[in-house]
Amino acid sequence: TSCQGVTGGEGGPSEWYRYYPIAQGNRQSPINIVSGQAAFNSSLNPLVLSYDQCTSVNISNNGHSVVVEFEDYDDKTVISGGPLSNSYRLKQFHFHWGNQHGEGSEHTVDGKSYPCELHLVHWNAKAYATFGEAAGKPDGLAVIGIFLDTGGQHPGINRLTDALYMVKFKGTQAQFDNFNPKCLLPSSLEFWTYPGSLTTPPLNESVIWIVLKESIKVSEKQMDKFRKTLLFSGEEEGERMQMVNNFRPPQPLNGRKVQASFK
Ligand SMILES: CNS(=O)(=O)c1c(F)c(F)c(SCCO)c(F)c1F
Numbered sequence: 001t002s003c004q005g006v007t008g009g010e011g012g013p014s015e016w017y018r019y020y021p022i023a024q025g026n027r028q029s030p031i032n033i034v035s036g037q038a039a040f041n042s043s044l045n046p047l048v049l050s051y052d053q054c055t056s057v058n059i060s061n062n063g064h065s066v067v068v069e070f071e072d073y074d075d076k077t078v079i080s081g082g083p084l085s086n087s088y089r090l091k092q093f094h095f096h097w098g099n100q101h102g103e104g105s106e107h108t109v110d111g112k113s114y115p116c117e118l119h120l121v122h123w124n125a126k127a128y129a130t131f132g133e134a135a136g137k138p139d140g141l142a143v144i145g146i147f148l149d150t151g152g153q154h155p156g157i158n159r160l161t162d163a164l165y166m167v168k169f170k171g172t173q174a175q176f177d178n179f180n181p182k183c184l185l186p187s188s189l190e191f192w193t194y195p196g197s198l199t200t201p202p203l204n205e206s207v208i209w210i211v212l213k214e215s216i217k218v219s220e221k222q223m224d225k226f227r228k229t230l231l232f233s234g235e236e237e238g239e240r241m242q243m244v245n246n247f248r249p250p251q252p253l254n255g256r257k258v259q260a261s262f263k
């Protein structure tokens with residue numbers, strides 16, 4: 001139900017504006033990407049992900065999603081190129097998903113939802129001293145969005161889905177090292193890009209979005225692991241609420257231009 005939404009109980013996306021008025025701002029995310037209206041920009045550089053030295057630290061359930069965090073005290077895991085003027089450091093990745101096939105992603109493409117969307121969250125450590133500071137700046141964050149669609153089993157995501165039982169409850173965390181999210185990339189890095197926001201409170205308008213055109217394929221069984229293992233609720237809470245439908249629906253474009261790195 002809508003009151004479940006991303007917050008799992010204390011009012012969903014339609015209530016956020018009460019405490020976070022920026023929910024009605026002019027660069028909110030996600031959006032529906034209308035492929036025919038995206039402007040091909042030949043001056044967009046190829047996206048470069050320098051993830052070879054990445055060090056994952058832990059996996060956790062923050063009550064909104066399952067999050068894998070990385071060491072980000074130096075530039076060993078960065079992205080550059082694309083629409084970005086400098087390198088941005090990987091801080092964490094997390095997912096948004098539905099409770100059945102037809103919904104789950106945050107961005108939609110020509111009105112089509114995917115069952116899940118992966119967000120790789122990076123921050124502008126060249127311009128700002130901390131993630132928190134960057135999260136308040138218009139060019140502070142860069143999030144790569146990758147659609148997960150159902151198809152054959154994805155070998156790379158198994159280590160992750162096998163670890164979900166350790167973070168079943170809100171507020172739990174477990175060690176999770178040597179996971180390189182490069183294994184979750186599709187073969188093409190072609191993308192759409194547009195200026196937007198966080199999709200969960202505080203909804204800061206500080207994200208340069210980079211949404212990959214090509215989805216990765218995971219099996220229905222792997223998708224079900226997210227839906228059946230994770231809870232919005234904490235261990236001590238009586239009622240167990242399945243963590244599903246933790247996605248925000250598309251927001252008004254308000255005149256923004258979506259650029260494409262491809263024709
Ligand atoms: C893009 N997806 S999002 O808005 O839901 C999102 C999120 F869920 C996060 F947890 C973080 S990191 C916050 C401190 O860790 C983030 F930057 C985000 F952008």
Ligand SMILES: [Zn+2]
Pocket residue numbers: 094095096119199
């Ligand atoms: Zn997200």
